[in-house]
Amino acid sequence: xxxxxxxxxxxxxxxxxxxxxxxxxxxxxxxxxxxxxxxxxxxxxxxxxxxxxxxxxxxxxxxxxxxxxxxxxxxxxxxxxxxxxxxxxxxxxxxxxxxxxxxxxxxxxxxxxxxxxxxxxxxxxxxxxxxxxxxxxxxxxxxxxxxxxxxxxxxxxxxxxxxxxxxxxxxxxxxxxxxxxxxxxxxxxxxxxxxxxxxxxxxxxxxxxxxxxxxxxxxxxxxxxxxxxxxxxxxxxxxxxxxxxxxxxxxxxxxxxxxxxxxxxxxxxxxxxxxxxxxxxxxxxxxxxxxxxxxxxxxxxxxxxxxxxxxxxxxxxxxxxxxxxxxxxxxxxxxxxxxxxxxxxxxxxxxxxxxxxxxxxxxxxxxxxxxxxxxxxxxxxxxxxxxxxxxxxxxxxxxxxxxxxxxxxxxxxxxxxxxxxxxxxxxxxxxxxxxxxxxxxxxxxxxxxxxxxxxxxxxxxxxxxxxxxxxxxxxxxxxxxxxxxxxxxxxxxxxxxxxxxxxxxxxxxxxxxxx
Numbered sequence: 241x242x243x244x245x246x247x248x249x250x251x252x253x254x255x256x257x258x259x260x261x262x263x264x265x266x267x268x269x270x271x272x273x274x275x276x277x278x279x280x281x282x283x284x285x286x287x288x289x290x291x292x293x294x295x296x297x298x299x300x301x302x303x304x305x306x307x308x309x310x311x312x313x314x315x316x317x318x319x320x321x322x323x324x325x326x327x328x329x330x331x332x333x334x335x336x337x338x339x340x341x342x343x344x345x346x347x348x349x350x351x352x353x354x355x356x357x358x359x360x361x362x363x364x365x366x367x368x369x370x371x372x373x374x375x376x377x378x379x380x381x382x383x384x385x386x387x388x389x390x391x392x393x394x395x396x397x398x399x400x401x402x403x404x405x406x407x408x409x410x411x412x413x414x415x416x417x418x419x420x421x422x423x424x425x426x427x428x429x430x431x432x433x434x435x436x437x438x439x440x441x442x443x444x445x446x447x448x449x450x451x452x453x454x455x456x457x458x459x460x461x462x463x464x465x466x467x468x469x470x471x472x473x474x475x476x477x478x479x480x481x482x483x484x485x486x487x488x489x490x491x492x493x494x495x496x497x498x499x500x501x502x503x504x505x506x507x508x509x510x511x512x513x514x515x516x517x518x519x520x521x522x523x524x525x526x527x528x529x530x531x532x533x534x535x536x537x538x539x540x541x542x543x544x545x546x547x548x549x550x551x552x553x554x555x556x557x558x559x560x561x562x563x564x565x566x567x568x569x570x571x572x573x574x575x576x577x578x579x580x581x582x583x584x585x586x587x588x589x590x591x592x593x594x595x596x597x598x599x600x601x602x603x604x605x606x607x608x609x610x611x612x613x614x615x616x617x618x619x620x621x622x623x624x625x626x627x628x629x630x631x632x633x634x635x636x637x638x639x640x641x642x643x644x645x646x647x648x649x650x651x652x653x654x655x656x657x658x659x660x661x662x663x664x665x666x667x668x669x670x671x672x673x674x675x676x677x678x679x680x681x682x683x684x685x686x687x688x689x690x691x692x693x694x695x696x697x698x699x700x701x702x703x704x705x706x707x708x709x710x711x712x713x714x715x716x717x718x719x720x721x722x723x724x725x726x727x728x729x730x731x732x733x734x735x736x737x738x739x740x741x742x743x744x745x746x747x748x749x750x751x752x753x754x755x
Contacts, residue, residue: 244274244431245437247450248284248419250291252370255279260424260453265576266567266612271332272329272428273706276453278353282461284419284449288390289465292417292446297386297463299444300362304356304413308442311408312348315401318436322401322429329428329569330400331576331613334567343707344405344433347725351409354727362415363385364728365751366452369744379744383751384735386415387466391734394455394480396471397423397578398533400430406709406725407469413445414734416467421458422450423472425579432663457526459483467492467734471535474498474718494550494733496713498635500660501526502540503704504679507648511550514698519551519669522693522704524558527573527617529705530640536665536705539641540631542656545649545745552643555619564616576613577638583613589636590618598622598642615639615666625656632659636680651677654682662717667691667704688715688723 244262245252255275262272296304315322319341326337358364366382391411395403398423408418422430434450437443451458462468462485470480472499480486481493502524517560526538545744567575577583594600602692603618617639622628624644631642646652655665666687671694680690689711691704693745707713707725714723723728 241270242272242428244272244427246276246279247434248279248281249287249449250445253279255453261426262329262425262492263580264328264612265329265578268580268612269527270380274424274427274453276456279456281424281451281456282460284451285390285461285463285466287493288417288419288446288449289463290386290556291389292390292444292448293295293386295418295444296412296415296447297362299415300360301355301358301413302360304415306446307441307443308348308355308409309352311437312345312352312434314440315345315348315405315433317630318467322432325429327575330426330578331567332497332530333572333575334570335573336364336575340401342397343402345403347406347709348409348421351413352495358728361752362753364731364735368745372741377744378741378748380739381747381751382737382739382740384732385739387465387467387734387736389416389463389467391416391418392458392462392466392470393418393420394468395422395430396418396535397426398530398535400426401433403471404430406707408448409709409710409733410724410730414731416734417447417449419449419451420646421455424453425581427452460485462486462491462532464489464491467494469494469724469733471496474632475645477720479508487719492733494722494724496535496664496722496724497718497720499535499662499664499715499719500539500632500635501536501663502542502657502660503538504542504653504666504668504674505544505547505551506656506668506675507546507746508670508672508675511547513691514695515623516669516696518693518701521553522667522669523555525703526705527559527614527619527639527641528562531575531577531615532617533578533637534705536626536707538667538704539635540657540660541641541643542646542653543643545645546648548645552601552621559602559617559619562616562617563606568663574617574639577615580613582637583615586615586636586638586640589634589638590640591698592634593630593636593640593642596628597624598628598631601643619643625652626659632661648684650679657683658686660718662719663687664706664713664715664719665689665691667693670691686716688712688719704752
């Protein structure tokens, strides 16, 4: 039995007393324990502020970028061992584990390269000088400087590598130390990654810390210069944002929460066309990859009534080709859910979906292996459109999606998608730009990202569910209202924007000029 420790205040520390148990998702056997009881979390945060912060702020963007590159290299060098850990703890197939680990190393590498463009300074200019009076000499200049606190990252269970890396990349490049708390049930991979970073990436003391287990009293000790970034359920997000110390100290909180993402097939698409096949590919990938445990997974599938039979037949045909089972078997395409609680939640969600009137059109729940935390992929149909309340209000976080026929109009498609209350991403598959254009503009206010799949990019796109570091990741409403990544934009949450007034020439001499 492994004992997972936390890396706090410059050393690996074990908690006391009650432990959280981690399980092998494929068999249900216990594999590790971790506890945070008795750990001095106040001291850990102060250590980050006093030691890690000054060390990072003394480095230029170029030097911080070199650290991110080293972190990326550490993941690549140990990729195979990390893939094996993901299969053991999370029930991830090799392809699903690679998606998580390669996403982590790729994002770190991207921000390492971005650093070279930001250059040998430790702050950023925000726009040009602004003339404030008749005199050309008296101006204002906005600058961005690192916050003097700790970036507390409370990460999701489903991407222990990528979620931790993408948050850390932005914070460390901005010059703010990190205290990461991975999802406890799948912390084995994150724990090993943290060991690699500590041992091989050359991070300054206090720049990165790991809390492995329950969050405990951590938020009781936050201060005004700290910030919190959370990925998880909307209910937990509310608890974090309304924590008394967070409110009293006005600590910034960035949230990525639940999302009922959609795919919309346009009425102009011909059966058998490149665009039609792209639609089938993306929907099935999002239904099956990581057993549907993705914040970007497609939960609602909008199909014009005239194309319903052909599209559903195509989806079912592709689902027939998938194999659920042992994630270490190379023939397996769908692994287990990550935790016993996830399986319980998905089973309950499927039962509620059926009770709401949705019809199962593909999938046998009894076909999943009995041992471990498996749930068979299932496809449902609801003809209630915008009135399918359960479909639009509840996310079944597994290999489950619902087909929603619509009349082919922009108006109805937009209304059905908007009923989800805010999404991370929706994809539209169509070639008629006169139809797609109004739909994208209508849906944009309720989304963080939209993808337009067409014949022009059918063999070139990165996919609906791939979170690209150069684009913003987040969404309004139930999706959390936050935003991460977006290249240089991802740094701004960790930076304080300040307006400085003074002589134009002196300000240029001190801070330089905006590009």
